[in-house]
Amino acid sequence: MIEPTPTGDAQPTGTTVFAFPNRQVLSRHDAARYLGVTPLCMRLLTTMRCGPEMFSPGRFRVDALDHYRAGLFERAGLSLSEAERRRNGRKASVEQLPPDPFVEMAARQELREAITFVAGRAAIGLGLAIIVLSHTPVWRLLRSAV
Template sequence: MMRPQNDNASPAVLHFPRRNILSPHEASHYLGIHPFQLRVMRWLRCGPKPISINRQALYTEAELRNFRLGLLSAVGVEEHGGPYREIHSRAVAEAVGEEGETSAADPLLVLLSANLIRRRAMGISLWGMLVLGVGIDLILF
């Protein structure tokens, strides 16, 4: 007996109607950043919120879109109807069409995500130094 295509009994088959679920590699291409930057943002918990399926971090397209629009609106760049969107969509279309080659990264989003990572890492290190200093102070006195 054959199984239907949307049979959810198999662990390899996931069916989410009207929700696109992307792997981290696909999500980094969707955002236009390097996969390592997306991984670092996940470690620092400052990037798009991942969902966990079978202990694998995956991203919804809606969450990635909101994260991207949030980064762009923070610097006052609009994506809809502007020249930025036309240039970027052409670069993404070329990158998706060429399988096996590295895709063109979006320079603005690479810089914005690097700035976000830098700010979050600096904040964590400063709070860590504060806690360490208070701990040393309590031990010595």
């Protein structure tokens, strides 16, 4: 196994920062541009935990973003060669990447599914709370107050 090489910007506090080859880490904003989605969509994906896997809070590995994109293509029934073609076409600088309409559409679909799941669970919980409260004196107080 090859040992990681220390970078030149090691801290004088005794800590060493290692550079791992092919392990580029992007911020949330840069990861959104890399995937081809809006920063708001990326924030919602991470909040709902249905997006790409985070490396650390607000940081994403490029290989995790590529894996997420390949998963979107696979769930859509598109070939992995199409995902590879699009991924290879997105190797430019992160600032120069145009939005990817397919990834944006697929990410929004995942968001809709996650929000529907959470809203359904909240509705079930609210319904159960109403059923339980409807058989108590607290319900009469709440009904007369409204």
